Amino acid sequence: GAGVSQSPSNKVTEKGKDVELRCDPISGHTALYWYRQSLGQGLEFLIYFQGNSAPDKSGLPSDRFSAERTGGSVSTLTIQRTQQEDSAVYLCASRRQGALTGELFFGEGSRLTVL
Amino acid sequence: DQQVKQNSPSLSVQEGRISILNCDYTNSMFDYFLWYKKYPAEGPTFLISISSIKDKNEDGRFTVFLNKSAKHLSLHIVPSQPGDSAVYFCAASAASNTGKLIFGQGTTLQVKP
Numbered sequence: 110g111a112g113v114s115q116s117p118s119n120k121v122t123e124k125g126k127d128v129e130l131r132c133d134p135i136s137g138h139t140a141l142y143w144y145r146q147s148l149g150q151g152l153e154f155l156i157y158f159q160g161n162s163a164p165d166k167s168g169l170p171s172d173r174f175s176a177e178r179t180g181g182s183v184s185t186l187t188i189q190r191t192q193q194e195d196s197a198v199y200l201c202a203s204r205r206q207g208a209l210t211g212e213l214f215f216g217e218g219s220r221l222t223v224l
Numbered sequence: 225d226q227q228v229k230q231n232s233p234s235l236s237v238q239e240g241r242i243s244i245l246n247c248d249y250t251n252s253m254f255d256y257f258l259w260y261k262k263y264p265a266e267g268p269t270f271l272i273s274i275s276s277i278k279d280k281n282e283d284g285r286f287t288v289f290l291n292k293s294a295k296h297l298s299l300h301i302v303p304s305q306p307g308d309s310a311v312y313f314c315a316a317s318a319a320s321n322t323g324k325l326i327f328g329q330g331t332t333l334q335v336k337p
Contacts, residue, residue, distance in 0.1 A: 113267070144327070151230075151329035152268070152313060165324055200267055213325065215267030 111135075113216035115201050121222045122191055130186045130219045134203030141184050142204075142213060143176055147197040155199075158184065191223045227251045228316050230328035238336055243301040245331050247314030250295065254316040258325070259288060259299045262311045271312075272299070304335045 114133040122128050134141050143155040154168035158178040169175070173191075178184040188195055198220050202213040229248045237243045245259075255276040260268035274281040274288045274297070281288050287300045301308055314328040 142325070151228075152315075152327035154324060154326060157324055167324075202267070212270060215269070217265065217267050 113201055113203050113214055115199075115216035115219050117219055118217065119220045119222075121224065123224050124193060125190055127187065127189045128191055128221060130188075130199050130201075130221070132184045132186070132201030132203075132216060134182065134184070134201070135205070135214055136182075138203035138205045138214070139181070140204040141178055142202040143184070143186050144200045144202065145197040146200060146218075147194075150197075152200065155186070188221075191221075193223045196221055196223045226329075227254075228314055228326050228328040230312075230314055230331050232331050233329070234332040234334070236334045236336060237304050239306055240303045243299075243304045243308065243333055243335065245299040245301075245312050245314075245333065247297050247299075247328055248295060249297075249316050251316070251318065251326075252295070253318040254326075256317045257288070257290060257297050258315045258317075259286075260313040260315060260327075262313065262330070268313060301333075304333075306335050306337050309333055309335050 113135055116131045120128055139160045141158045144152045145155055146152050156169055156176045157165040173189045176186045198218040200215055200218045202215040204213050227250050258273040259271040261271045262268040272283050272286050272288050274290050279290050285301055290297045311330045311332050313330045315325045317325050
């Protein structure tokens with residue numbers, strides 16, 4: 110596709126359930142990022158994939174959060190046993206190889222609401 | 225630990241006037257700085273950037289200034305237009321950790337006609 114695609118766009122779940130959020134980066138982009146934006150907050154870094162290197166997981170808030178990137182393309186962010194504080198917009202971004210650090214292209218986000 | 229701070233949650237200016245958005249950082253290893261713009265229900269879009277070897281970068285109506293000694297950068301928009309109304313995020317990265325971009329909390333700019 111032309112841009113970064115995220116699904117679902119909206120997800121409402123009950124506390125304790127697991128959720129999966131999907132990101133399709135721009136074709137050919139080697140770097141993929143997950144951020145989240147809680148209500149009234151800035152963009153919080155979660156995890157970063159670059160090619161075949163080990164991902165930078167330093168932003169994951171707890172071991173309930175995990176992410177995979179299969180085949181160097183699609184990524185899935187999984188949140189287990191969701192809590193109300195997990196409610197946020199989860200944003201995925203990608204960057205082409207060789208681009209300046211700042212040239213991230215963001216998707217529209219997946220809004221997660223945990224009841 | 226908030227490494228990138230935008231202390232003004234909101235700013236309101238009149239159309240045609242200058243908008244100045246400010247950002248402070250604490251990590252002296254940051255050497256690349258960016259501004260992103262975000263409309264409601266959309267992802268952020270890249271606006272302008274500056275490397276630490278420069279103190280100014282200009283692109284049309286947008287200019288970013290960097291003061292390394294003060295660990296401060298600012299975005300100037302002149303003249304401001306109603307379509308500039310959005311949330312503006314400041315972000316920073318370090319060459320030693322290429323790719324990891326740290327964002328501020330954002331400033332909501334409202335440009336009144």
